[in-house]
Amino acid sequence: MSTPRALRQPLSLRLASAGFLGFWCLLAAFPIFWIAVMSFKTPIDAFASNPLSVIFGPETRAMGNGLSIIDILLGVAVLYATVKLALGWLPGACKRFAPGGQVWLGWLIGVIGFALGFLIVFFGILPLITGVLNSLTGPLGTKILGLSTEHYKAVWIENQFYDNFLNSLFVTAGVVTISLTVGTLAGYGLARSGSNLAFWILIIALIFRALPHSVLVAGYLPVFINSAEILKPILGENAPTLYGQPLAVIAVLVSINQPFTIWMLRSFFQNIPNELDEAARVDGCTHFQAFRWVIMPVMWPGVITTGLFSFLLAYNDFLVTSLLLDANNQTMVPAIAGYFNRETTTTDQVEAVAAAVSITAPLFLLVMIFQRQIVSGLTAGAVKG
Amino acid sequence: MKFKTFAWFVGPSIFLMLLFIAAPLISVFLQSFYVTQPVFESVEVETCTPGFLEQTCVTEIKTRPILDDAGQMVTQTSYVGLQSYRNVLEPARAWEALSNGNISSLLTIDFWKALRFTLTFTLVTLPLVIIVGLAIAVAVNNASKRIRGPVIFISLLPFIITPVIGALSIRWLFIGDGIMTAFLEWALMRDISMFAQGWTIELLMLFYRVWHVAPFAFVIFYAGLQTVNQDTLESAIIDGASRWERLKFVIIPHLMPLIIFISLIHLMDCYRAFEEIIGFSSQAHRISLQWLTYDLLTPDDSGNRSISRASASAMLTMVGIVILLIPLLRRTWRDHKGA
Structure with missing residues (x-):
């Protein structure tokens, strides 16, 4: 169904509307996104006045903490697969394997098990695989993005x-x-x-x-x-x-x-x-x-x-x-x-x-x-x- | 439904509200007339310091708290009338400042300072929230269906985030030489420190509040926009109304009940402004009424909480709430009568 001509909007109006929406999304997400980035850097990087050094974290990288292209690609792949599984496969599985028809119990066990599985794969198995791959692939395996979890360790453990x-x-x-x-x-x-x-x-x-x-x-x-x-x-x-x-x-x-x-x-x-x-x-x-x-x-x-x-x-x-x-x-x-x-x-x-x-x-x-x-x-x- | 069944259904909720909302209100009201203080006694103490030939002895009268057998301070509660209210309002100083026409000295008194900030804060953010919320709603309504979901998701983030942390996340962008400060310094070619003076902090707080509440207004306006009568819009077009006129004469009147609803919720919530003060640590420059009560309730350096002054300030805060609520209650009453 096409819009009647009288309702069609001039290009300038559509651009202004889309531009405003983009600006609002940026404004809404930016502070939250930014603190998430900051939390993974060393203090010098986190409070640097150049935004690029906050994102790439040269100081953090210099301390030996970082991600290579392979790390990033594999990490994103695992995250994508997790989201796909969680939305596609998990709900059905929870219902099918629910003990004694108690659907909520199935959900509880399913979600906890899924979260545990994700944690093991993401933080346990993935670093081992990328460690081997990084040493094999040369330039693809060098660290480009400074990232360190030391602050999380300090907060949660110490x-x-x-x-x-x-x-x-x-x-x-x-x-x-x-x-x-x-x-x-x-x-x-x-x-x-x-x-x-x-x-x-x-x-x-x-x-x-x-x-x-x-x-x-x-x-x-x-x-x-x-x-x-x-x-x-x-x-x-x-x-x-x-x-x-x-x-x-x-x-x-x-x-x-x-x-x-x-x-x-x-x-x-x-x-x-x-x-x-x-x-x-x-x-x-x-x-x-x-x-x-x-x-x-x-x-x-x-x-x-x-x-x-x-x-x-x-x-x-x-x-x-x-x-x-x-x-x-x-x-x-x-x-x-x-x-x-x-x-x-x-x-x-x-x-x-x-x-x-x-x-x-x-x-x-x-x-x-x-x-x-x-x-x-x-x-x-x-x-x- | 019989009264007895009704009572069984509503009972637990009423009980909780009476015990934890109504009873504390009454007790706060009573507390504000009483002061609990340690009992002091005056004793003559002779202190001697060794000197040449003979000791130098000084006798002074000292006041010290009386301790009971367990070593705890003995306290007594006495009726002081409106003294706590006087301590909070400081009418003599306030009156003097007013009669001299000296507003800035009036604003050195905590309560008036807090009142000034709370009122400006509420009244400045209100129109901004409505305008920004409406603008986002219209823009989203205008966008293609595929991007609406993600846009709503992103828009909800500022609303759903813990208020203290939302304020902190904005503060961290500006603190010291944080990137936003660096950007502003580069754009304005001058040195800027956002947290050295009151008005810049106040600007950040206003920004934070609009950022935090605009999504709420947006979602409600967006739902309202879905129910705009298309026939009216089409007849407006046939009558030759421009886009602006359609917005002004068709859409906004349709959204009017929602605008009133958001204004009322916003007035109530803004009047209780508190988390901004914590998040931006602005207590040296800007305080709000609720923060004033909170501060009086927190133990001071010697571990005392000034409960009675807190109660007085709480009761004074209540006066504002009552004023805000009167129009709302009148409207609800009229609806009930009509229905």
């Missing part, structure tokens, strides 16, 4: 960033699970009840959503620090001090997130026709059974989308975690503040860059896999008003 990673994992997993469980129940109730009470609950939730988090934390802090004394009359001697407990932070983040979650889930539930419940009710289900066996199976897209946003809130949070957790069980984002406040040497700075890239990598994967759900989640609240 500075024990994996502790922070595990804490982040625990907090995020807890927040997503609990807020979805509580939120789906509430969202369903609110979507199916047209009463004034439901309206007022939603309005109050809206007000709660606007509260600055620091206001709430100012309320928690004194209570959490003294909770052992406050709870003593109820719980006796083993009353916990809530300050510094990841579980307490999970509860706090779930609650802070609740207003947003119930608004979003409610709008998804409203898209599911009421007739579906009624049919189930006629067949003799209670409200809860109808919810569990009829509504939930068609609700997964909405739940996944809301889960993504809960994940982002918990994973990206700085304020609550930095104030309510102590140094022993800090999550990743507040932990990085320790690096850039220290900023004594440029090595520390590049280590901070490496830590920042480590935090961003999972988010990057997330956008890749769930782009459609994120877009639908963003528009869910808005377009319907």
Whole structure:
């Protein structure tokens, strides 16, 4: 179908539009791309004022760390094959080999196994092969691109960033699970009840959503620090001090997130026709059974989308975690503040860059896999008003 | 749905919100009128230093905190009324500065400084976010279908990235002789240090916020553009409307509810600006209201947290939120009445 002549755009307009789009993409991706490049270089290269020396890293190369053309070609080939396999073969295989029809378990095992396999091939076998090939092929095998993983090693192994990673994992997993469980129940109730009470609950939730988090934390802090004394009359001697407990932070983040979650889930539930419940009710289900066996199976897209946003809130949070957790069980984002406040040497700075890239990598994967759900989640609240 | 079933479904969520949002709010409100301090006592201490012939003895009165049996400081909580609010607002100094017409001395007081920054920040980024978001949406809508997916993917990156890290990634481009600073120095032929004075940091922070939020506006506008009535557009063309007129009289009115929605979300989020201060380490030059509360809650050098002043500043921040929310609530109420 060709566009009518009246709608066809003059060349200048199309060029301007494409040019603007290109500029925006550059602007959007550049800072993230650049810190990823910086994190692999020695400090001198990373903060060089000539962009070419940041990309090619002469100092890094001079220290013997680098990639040859063969390394790059093989690496890109392996990455391409991984993406192809992950998108083409993995989903089918997960479903086929799922133990006892439990598809989610199949996915879990499949994804973990696949990730492990990739790590072994990429970091274990590939360097051995390229090592041999580089020495054989002469000019193709000389290093042209400086690249060193020393900062990642320093961050993850010497500075024990994996502790922070595990804490982040625990907090995020807890927040997503609990807020979805509580939120789906509430969202369903609110979507199916047209009463004034439901309206007022939603309005109050809206007000709660606007509260600055620091206001709430100012309320928690004194209570959490003294909770052992406050709870003593109820719980006796083993009353916990809530300050510094990841579980307490999970509860706090779930609650802070609740207003947003119930608004979003409610709008998804409203898209599911009421007739579906009624049919189930006629067949003799209670409200809860109808919810569990009829509504939930068609609700997964909405739940996944809301889960993504809960994940982002918990994973990206700085304020609550930095104030309510102590140094022993800090999550990743507040932990990085320790690096850039220290900023004594440029090595520390590049280590901070490496830590920042480590935090961003999972988010990057997330956008890749769930782009459609994120877009639908963003528009869910808005377009319907 | 019967009330009892409704209560079972909504109960857990309400319980969490009451316990962790409503209760802290009330407790912050009460805390702001009380101050918890260590109890001090005055003791006469005689210190003697050995001297020639006889010792030199000095008697002074020292104040020291009273310790209990466990060696902890004894604290007492007392009602101070509006004293904490006075400590945050410093009305006497502020009034003096105002009556002298001296704005810069008003801005040396933390709270007013934070208020000034938060308000400018919110009001300057708002139009920028809407314009940039709309421009990207129109450009993507104009592009061929094949590149839309990748463009949306790239556009989502600034939105999805951890805010502190997004701010840091921009800071690292400009820090010291970073490549963007080098580029600017080359382009403007002068020496530049972006982090030595307040206004350059403020520019970077504004840039960061627009960069971070524009994708959100873009996605929503883009979804809105898909639902523009094609018949109206065609009749506009037949009536001889130029592209610009079509945008102005057909598309923008169609997107108006979305523009209002984005403005409200943006006002709420921007008013809570916080991560920029951490990411750009701008506390020496620019602070925001939420950062002020955060700073009062962080232990100072002697390990004390000024909870009551933090509560007062939190309650003052709330006033702004309430003002922002009134139009939104009125609109929702009208919709509810109408429906």
